[in-house]
Amino acid sequence: MIVGDLKPLEEIISAIKAYKQVLVLGCGSCVTVCLSGGEREAQQLMRELSEMRHYQSTPPKFEVDSILRQCERDLVLEYQNIPAGTDAVLSLACGAGVQTLADAFEPLPVIPALNTTFLGASDKPGNWTEKCKGCGDCILIHTGGICPVARCAKSLFNGPCGGSKGGYCEVGKDIPCAWTQIVARLKKMNKLHFYEEVRTPKNWKPGGATGPRRRVRTGLGDGPN
Numbered sequence: 092m093i094v095g096d097l098k099p100l101e102e103i104i105s106a107i108k109a110y111k112q113v114l115v116l117g118c119g120s121c122v123t124v125c126l127s128g129g130e131r132e133a134q135q136l137m138r139e140l141s142e143m144r145h146y147q148s149t150p151p152k153f154e155v156d157s158i159l160r161q162c163e164r165d166l167v168l169e170y171q172n173i174p175a176g177t178d179a180v181l182s183l184a185c186g187a188g189v190q191t192l193a194d195a196f197e198p199l200p201v202i203p204a205l206n207t208t209f210l211g212a213s214d215k216p217g218n219w220t221e222k223c224k225g226c227g228d229c230i231l232i233h234t235g236g237i238c239p240v241a242r243c244a245k246s247l248f249n250g251p252c253g254g255s256k257g258g259y260c261e262v263g264k265d266i267p268c269a270w271t272q273i274v275a276r277l278k279k280m281n282k283l284h285f286y287e288e289v290r291t292p293k294n295w296k297p298g299g300a301t302g303p304r305r306r307v308r309t310g311l312g313d314g315p316n
């Protein structure tokens with residue numbers, strides 16, 4: 092899922108204070124699961140933003156709503172009602188959702204309330220860890236299901252650097268060394284031969300090096316536009 096964190100309150104207030112009526116809009120997908128941008132968080136944020144003490148003059152009037160996915164243009168155009176008088180939307184979605192809204196409701200300003208942080212997973216309740224950087228050419232088959240792009244601080248492809256110590260990464264004592272984990276996993280899987288294969292330099296074109304990536308599934312619409 093995409094993980095995001097709420098921006099500092101002062102930053103949000105500074106971004107919205109010039110508007111008269113703001114729609115605080117939650118998103119019902121990833122950011123709901125990571126407890127940062129769902130309906131409940133939108134309600135909480137709206138209550139906090141409504142406090143007079145944050146403003147030197149009249150605060151904006153707030154409305155609050157949530158939609159299942161802000162990152163689907165068809166969905167937001169069909170189902171998202173923008174109340175009359177709204178002069179800005181404060182979106183609690185990831186950056187993809189914010190941009191989808193900004194395109195769909197142009198020229199209405201859409202303000203991000205979250206910092207989109209990473210593509211991750213929940214290893215235990217309340218903890219999310221980065222797992223993937225969307226490199227476009229997945230090599231997990233060779234690395235025992237552990238991603239060296241996202242989980243090694245240097246995104247190394249051919250084993251650990253010299254800084255790996257006691258199974259931890261040199262960038263932080265509490266960060267497991269991804270390559271120590273990969274080797275241990277491959278050993279358990281009896282597939283250490285994958286570790287011995289030398290990986291040639293990665294082609295980053297599928298990873299976005301040539302501009303925004305697109306995916307078109309035929310038969311679902313009119314294709315690229």
Ligand code: SF4
Nearest residue numbers: 223224226229230238
């Ligand atoms: S190898 Fe690439 S696609 Fe696979 S998990 Fe890592 S970053 Fe994601």
Ligand code: SF4
Nearest residue numbers: 243251252260268269
């Ligand atoms: S110590 Fe391990 S995880 Fe950290 S940069 Fe080196 S190889 Fe990567």
